Amino acid sequence: MNLKLYNTMLHGLTVLEPVHPGRVGLYACGPTVYDHAHIGHARAVVAFDILVRHLLSLGLEVDYVRNFTDVDDKIIKRAQELKKPWLELAEDYIKSFNQDMAALGCLTPAHTPRATEYITQMQEDILALIGRDKAYEISGDVFFDVGSQPGYGCLSGRQLADQEAGARISVDSRKKNPADFALWKSARPGEPSWPSPWGPGRPGWHTECSAMSFRLLGPVFDIHGGGQDLVFPHHENELAQARALDRSMANIWVHNGFVNINNEKMSKSLGNSFNIKEVLKIYPPEVVRFFLVSKHYRSPLDFSEESLTESWRALERIYRTLAQIPESAAVQVEEPEDIAGFRIRYFEAMDDDLNTAQAMGVIFELVRAVNRFLKDGRLDLAVCGRRTLVDLGGHLNLWQEDPPAFLSRPRPWSGTAAQEVIETLVKSRAEARSRRDWAEADRLRAELTGLGVVVEDKAGQSTWRYA
Numbered sequence: 001m002n003l004k005l006y007n008t009m010l011h012g013l014t015v016l017e018p019v020h021p022g023r024v025g026l027y028a029c030g031p032t033v034y035d036h037a038h039i040g041h042a043r044a045v046v047a048f049d050i051l052v053r054h055l056l057s058l059g060l061e062v063d064y065v066r067n068f069t070d071v072d073d074k075i076i077k078r079a080q081e082l083k084k085p086w087l088e089l090a091e092d093y094i095k096s097f098n099q100d101m102a103a104l105g106c107l108t109p110a111h112t113p114r115a116t117e118y119i120t121q122m123q124e125d126i127l128a129l130i131g132r133d134k135a136y137e138i139s140g141d142v143f144f145d146v147g148s149q150p151g152y153g154c155l156s157g158r159q160l161a162d163q164e165a166g167a168r169i170s171v172d173s174r175k176k177n178p179a180d181f182a183l184w185k186s187a188r189p190g191e192p193s194w195p196s197p198w199g200p201g202r203p204g205w206h207t208e209c210s211a212m213s214f215r216l217l218g219p220v221f222d223i224h225g226g227g228q229d230l231v232f233p234h235h236e237n238e239l240a241q242a243r244a245l246d247r248s249m250a251n252i253w254v255h256n257g258f259v260n261i262n263n264e265k266m267s268k269s270l271g272n273s274f275n276i277k278e279v280l281k282i283y284p285p286e287v288v289r290f291f292l293v294s295k296h297y298r299s300p301l302d303f304s305e306e307s308l309t310e311s312w313r314a315l316e317r318i319y320r321t322l323a324q325i326p327e328s329a330a331v332q333v334e335e336p337e338d339i340a341g342f343r344i345r346y347f348e349a350m351d352d353d354l355n356t357a358q359a360m361g362v363i364f365e366l367v368r369a370v371n372r373f374l375k376d377g378r379l380d381l382a383v384c385g386r387r388t389l390v391d392l393g394g395h396l397n398l399w400q401e402d403p404p405a406f407l408s409r410p411r412p413w414s415g416t417a418a419q420e421v422i423e424t425l426v427k428s429r430a431e432a433r434s435r436r437d438w439a440e441a442d443r444l445r446a447e448l449t450g451l452g453v454v455v456e457d458k459a460g461q462s463t464w465r466y467a
Helices: 039-057 072-084 087-104 115-131 204-215 227-243 278-281 285-293 304-322 337-351 356-375 379-396 403-407 416-435 438-452
Strands: 004-005 011-017 022-026 063-067 133-136 140-145 183-187 201-203 219-228 248-257 257-263 454-460 461-466
Touching: 004 248, 022 039, 022 204, 039 063, 039 087, 039 204, 039 219, 039 248, 039 257, 039 278, 039 285, 039 379, 063 204, 072 087, 087 278, 115 133, 115 140, 115 183, 115 201, 115 204, 115 227, 140 227, 183 204, 183 227, 201 204, 204 219, 204 227, 204 248, 219 227, 219 403, 227 248, 278 285, 304 379, 304 403, 337 356, 337 379, 356 379, 416 438, 416 454, 416 461, 438 454
Parallel strands: 022 063, 022 219, 219 248
Antiparallel strands: 004 011, 133 140, 140 183, 183 201, 454 461
């Protein structure tokens, strides 16, 4: 196994050595479903989708789990605001999330557990933690005692003495330590609750993934992942519970980087998030997926209209190359050395912590090579290059569409009116050429170039495309 992943626990690369030979257990933390998915959710899901696809391409089976938090303070608050039953609201947003991720070409995990489906198992774990003096109950609330667990903070690198209550952890004077977190919350009027040994209530956020990963993947599995913001407190607290119950959890902890808007982390609380449905009204799903894959998954990703437009143009370069060679010409012959080298380098990049940025560099080198083969009349190599290009794109679930269909899509930076102007200029230039008015033809070509348009003259016909 050559695949190396950056392990947050060790602050360095770790070679993947599956717990069960030939099969990888992967748990990725999913969304809290109180609204439509935003581009930050999409980045995490696409990053782990790429990981799953790469594992599959290496001949491994993947037991992929992604959960839904379907009961939470935010869900309850949103349901109250909308005067809608909380469970119905959660169900609606789960369906919305699944639709968005399917549109972005993401695989459906083998398991998509919901917090409300594991209440009994969470209570079993909480009872076991209390029995080991790792948790304590106060007036129907149960807290994990972080001071009782050696090594707390090992994942995030935080020292317990310096820690403050993290996200979703309420400051409570009843706690032994401000960092102690809720395993069970006592019921409040008008909120959903379940019976328990401590009275009616519901689980704390950090309780669910520890319980679900153990039931679905076992006490030790290969990879646990999520967004960088989950390292603390969520994943730190999951790990503390698991270790307190003699479970190791994941051998490798993988976290994707943030999406930034104007150099500021995107989040709903800052009011600068873009939901997927809004984005897909303007940009095709494949363009959004390409944008999300274009940078290394751990790097910050700057979301903007310009970056999406750049991704669209980059995809067009690939599709234009594919369009020059009929798919029917792709005869099945052994991949020549001139082409095989690109495949080798692509997989080397992906094995190096899923370096999609480097892999894309290899892809565009292959695109240039195929165009060079065409120019030199080496159709056999061009055909083989096309086949390899499509195959490697399949590992990323990109450029699999019919090239003419993709290239004919209307672009947001060139509306119908703009296209009509371009068509008129191209027609006028063709007329100038037919009457041999070369000065006018050159002037019109320069005007079209200024609009970002390339004109090609072949066999007496003039066609155009965006540069």
